Amino acid sequence: MMPTRASRIQVVLVLFLMLVLQFYVRPRLWGPRVSPDFLFLGLMLVALRSSPGIAALAGFLVGLAGDALTPARFGAGMLANTVVGYFASWGRAVFFADNILVNAAFVGVGLWVRDLLTLLLSGAGDRPLLAELTVYSPLEALATAAFALLVLLASRQWFSVRLEA
């Protein structure tokens, strides 16, 4: 089913809301390393609705913004987000049902994989990488997944997801 013009506008509004949340609300929340990643949530929402190619392009742009703002290793974020965006869209079409809980978990797992790829590509040491992947990334993934649940509940019709398990 092709998305209508109205639903497109609604999705764009949700993405704009994610941008505002990321850059205006997130700094006011608790610890910066465990707050929800609204930009990544926006990427996953695009991946839920779009083809893998568009999701890859969105991931590239999200990664480009991330790398411009924290250039610890320029390009690592781009590659990680591109790969996660593409495979999230492709995986959703092939494996996942349109279930709200599954989609929220999908967001959390995607964020953890994105962090894993970013850390590996940016050359982190063994133990900091382990601590990041076992402590901070899961906490951030959990917070992002919880917020994804709220967003999907509020806009489930726009993203074509079901409430029942």
Next chain:
Amino acid sequence: MASASDRSYTRRDTVLFFVCVGLSVVALVTPTRIGLALADALRETALAPLVWLQARAEEGRTSRVRFREVTAQRDSSAYLAQGLPSLLAENERLRQLLSLRRRLSSSYVAAEVLHQSTATDGRTLLLSAGSSQGVSPFDPVVSPEGLIGVVLSTAERTSIAMTWAHPEFRVSAFTVTGNAAGVVAPSLSAVSGEGALEFRGVPYRDSVPPGSLVLSSGLGGVYPKGIPVGTVTGLVREQAGWERVYRLLPAANPGSVGHVLVLIAPPSSDLAAAFPSDSLLKAQRLDSLLRARLADSLAQAARDAAAARRDSLARVRRRAAPADSAAASATPAAPAPPPPAPVRGDSAR
């Protein structure tokens, strides 16, 4: 069977994916300098509204959180400031007595830290001050707790700081007691996620007890002397009996810091006054030599004067002695002659 339109759709997706991956790989292998320049340009153009939005949010948060702290600090500072003029005067007197130069006072720019959601946030930080505020590459970044890092690149309104958690970070340091000096670098094998530092290159003969505060030494010309870097928590390793490496608990945590100071050097500042060059040291040595020679010549003059005085006294006594004996033989009851007048050394010369 897939239709022709479905196949082209898939082909377009694959092409887009590989194009994005290719561009990302190119960005990864691009030299750091070009990558940083590209990041600066993006922050100043496409991302400028978002950075502005985040800077306002950070200002709002930090101003709310720090209001009570700042009020308390202001009150404490006001109380301490009452005794400051006398302390400054005393300090100036003592420095003059010891012939010490005036301490360097560097300017600073306050900046908010704009934390990002990526996993590498903490190794580099985005600061809300840039070249328009006077920030330039290699300016030290500090927080009230201690050293955070150094500015890596600057755009007009933002800058990127490399923190001590970055693998390429190094700072020359010494213990507050002055008994050991070395280089502080990040520990890539830290157990905690917050990271730790290593105090490397400490000579084997120097042992540093746990709890010792480590400060920047000022060597290298990037970090001023005396910024707290960390506290020694234990020995990491000893290398072949010639070097000890200690673990440091960092003084400041870049992952949670919200407000920093960028120490900027005014363009006209002359660091030579604080770090004497070879020619200045030579002049100081010559001056010392001259003073020593002058002191030697004065001592020699004093010695000559004393000798002349002794000679003069001896001559007077020799002249007086035959007369006394002659007088004693002629008139034994005659009174003794008056004592010779004292002779000043400088006049004897």
